[in-house]
Amino acid sequence: MKITRPTLIVDEKKAAENIERMKRKISLSGNVRFRPHFKTHQSSRIGELFRGAGVTKITVSSVTMAAYFAGHGWNDITVAVLVNPLEIETINELLAREINLGLLVDSAEMTAFLEEKLEYPVNLWIKIDTGYRRTGIEWDREEEILRTAAAIKNSPKSLFRGLLTHSGHSYHASSTAEISEVYEETVIRMNAVRDFLSEKGFEGLEISIGDTPTCSVVDRFDGVDEVRPGNFVYYDVMQTALGACKEENIAAAAACPVIGRYPGRNELVIYGGAVHLSKEFITDRNGQRVFGLVALPDSSCATWGGSIKNTYVAALSQEHGIIKTTDTFIRGVKVGDILAVLPAHSCLTANLLRERG
Amino acid sequence: MKITRPTLIVDEKKAAENIERMKRKISLSGNVRFRPHFKTHQSSRIGELFRGAGVTKITVSSVTMAAYFAGHGWNDITVAVLVNPLEIETINELLAREINLGLLVDSAEMTAFLEEKLEYPVNLWIKIDTGYRRTGIEWDREEEILRTAAAIKNSPKSLFRGLLTHSGHSYHASSTAEISEVYEETVIRMNAVRDFLSEKGFEGLEISIGDTPTCSVVDRFDGVDEVRPGNFVYYDVMQTALGACKEENIAAAAACPVIGRYPGRNELVIYGGAVHLSKEFITDRNGQRVFGLVALPDSSCATWGGSIKNTYVAALSQEHGIIKTTDTFIRGVKVGDILAVLPAHSCLTANLLRERG
Numbered sequence: 001m002k003i004t005r006p007t008l009i010v011d012e013k014k015a016a017e018n019i020e021r022m023k024r025k026i027s028l029s030g031n032v033r034f035r036p037h038f039k040t041h042q043s044s045r046i047g048e049l050f051r052g053a054g055v056t057k058i059t060v061s062s063v064t065m066a067a068y069f070a071g072h073g074w075n076d077i078t079v080a081v082l083v084n085p086l087e088i089e090t091i092n093e094l095l096a097r098e099i100n101l102g103l104l105v106d107s108a109e110m111t112a113f114l115e116e117k118l119e120y121p122v123n124l125w126i127k128i129d130t131g132y133r134r135t136g137i138e139w140d141r142e143e144e145i146l147r148t149a150a151a152i153k154n155s156p157k158s159l160f161r162g163l164l165t166h167s168g169h170s171y172h173a174s175s176t177a178e179i180s181e182v183y184e185e186t187v188i189r190m191n192a193v194r195d196f197l198s199e200k201g202f203e204g205l206e207i208s209i210g211d212t213p214t215c216s217v218v219d220r221f222d223g224v225d226e227v228r229p230g231n232f233v234y235y236d237v238m239q240t241a242l243g244a245c246k247e248e249n250i251a252a253a254a255a256c257p258v259i260g261r262y263p264g265r266n267e268l269v270i271y272g273g274a275v276h277l278s279k280e281f282i283t284d285r286n287g288q289r290v291f292g293l294v295a296l297p298d299s300s301c302a303t304w305g306g307s308i309k310n311t312y313v314a315a316l317s318q319e320h321g322i323i324k325t326t327d328t329f330i331r332g333v334k335v336g337d338i339l340a341v342l343p344a345h346s347c348l349t350a351n352l353l354r355e356r357g
Numbered sequence: 358m359k360i361t362r363p364t365l366i367v368d369e370k371k372a373a374e375n376i377e378r379m380k381r382k383i384s385l386s387g388n389v390r391f392r393p394h395f396k397t398h399q400s401s402r403i404g405e406l407f408r409g410a411g412v413t414k415i416t417v418s419s420v421t422m423a424a425y426f427a428g429h430g431w432n433d434i435t436v437a438v439l440v441n442p443l444e445i446e447t448i449n450e451l452l453a454r455e456i457n458l459g460l461l462v463d464s465a466e467m468t469a470f471l472e473e474k475l476e477y478p479v480n481l482w483i484k485i486d487t488g489y490r491r492t493g494i495e496w497d498r499e500e501e502i503l504r505t506a507a508a509i510k511n512s513p514k515s516l517f518r519g520l521l522t523h524s525g526h527s528y529h530a531s532s533t534a535e536i537s538e539v540y541e542e543t544v545i546r547m548n549a550v551r552d553f554l555s556e557k558g559f560e561g562l563e564i565s566i567g568d569t570p571t572c573s574v575v576d577r578f579d580g581v582d583e584v585r586p587g588n589f590v591y592y593d594v595m596q597t598a599l600g601a602c603k604e605e606n607i608a609a610a611a612a613c614p615v616i617g618r619y620p621g622r623n624e625l626v627i628y629g630g631a632v633h634l635s636k637e638f639i640t641d642r643n644g645q646r647v648f649g650l651v652a653l654p655d656s657s658c659a660t661w662g663g664s665i666k667n668t669y670v671a672a673l674s675q676e677h678g679i680i681k682t683t684d685t686f687i688r689g690v691k692v693g694d695i696l697a698v699l700p701a702h703s704c705l706t707a708n709l710l711r712e713r714g
Binding site for chain 1: 525705
């Protein structure tokens, strides 16, 4: 690959290993379905790695993404965001008619809307909020959950599949033990909702969970029917900091040309800014924002070595990244060299650097 | 415009007013050239607003962007980032051969590289660092500046146009007075470099500056030959916070559908996340991160009203935005409504939401 500007490079061997590791753990947990989230890579090519591992059911985070993957032969897709009623035409034409489609609601009103507007049947999940406080009905609001469940039962176009949550608050954990606690709590709360609905006559509901930190940290997936992690295929610096992966598991980087070299202040400037990496950062133990770590790619930019010591992307403007480094490292770098930036958040970097049709 | 998903909406009347206001101020400053930065909008359509205001010379921040605008009839373009040597082929084929091209260097080495590799003549500027500490030769490093100037003089393919800086540290100012001070200091330092080079026999050099905060705040552009602001065409919440504009000058917003409504915690969730708005934020006086303000669009989404009180985008994940608001406002909003998000940083939002060919 001849790289001249900021370009996503994927170590497909590492990505395949990440997929295999997650798949193995899931298969050891008994009858649990692996429905990986494809929002991280948004790539039909990476999709084929999953297909090679036997995956046939996937998760996406937008109707547009669902249509893209449906166009690449995926025919069992959950759109794991609440239904956007303004997209009902696309949902009908490009998705519900063509594939086995899963949708999410968190109100009786939206369920009624779907019953009125859907032209083809879909699988419906109630989005449950187990603590993240983004979307979903809070897990202990029994009346609201029951009202929504009843609306689904009254909707011939909706097959009530179960309860779905995303424990995104696992990203706020400060240790892997805390991440495990988020998992435990999530499973307890989801099962409480399922038990409650079962008492009310709603039988056979599934539980679907999924976030990369908990899915990476726990050993087994007990108490759930489906897991939907996404980020794990690439991982990133944030996941490393959380303890969800090791740096050597990171499978995606941004290859960026060096355009400025400032030995006087031990800084390099790369062509690679907020429009390539995203402005996501982690805060290191010194309180410094880290927008990415830096490694040396091999000559074909197919992989890269370990991250360079005391070297990180410290600031980003639209097209520029400023790398703070050491006099040792800077001595060996010249303008025109390519560095591999391990992103703070691979989903956002991959989105920015993906090739658009 | 029928909007169903996160979409950039531009109030073209406001954008035209922003262009006209900047143009008028520049023309009142005597013989100063307006070379607006097109990285903010990256849009041939908005480019036409500038053309309508008499603009013929532009700035961009990448070779790709230069090629895009060259393809839309712009034939005098400065690529205001340091030359990336890996793109020399594109520079030759798509730019230097076709248009009146300006490039930036901050070393004698890169100047020599260009002399060796360029197939057509270009205008060359020395990038000077007047305090931002991103790229450029620090303004008081006379020897390095002289060495680079001499290299340009020795390069028949390079027409030495002058000295160029970007005082991006104006974004760190805490008052408009401080922004004005950045301008004053920039002009003093740039003129010191020009005078020094003039003494050494380099005559007729121009000074080019440009950053939206200083260009918005100062009354006149004395002591410079060219100004290159970009963000001012749209402005944004960050510029409002800096005092560089009023909220009513903001000319771009992200129209986002409401997909979740949580009156219990006075929050709305929009389909509109980090991949639409970018993760750029400002920190308000309460220490809260603000990823955008919220306004109501008119029925055609051609413009919007004033921002809603005590209402802001408080968190973003990949596709979701969480809006914190009041019980008064939430009462009037329903799922499926469209809200206009005034972005923290319009350049990044416009980049994410621009239509790609």
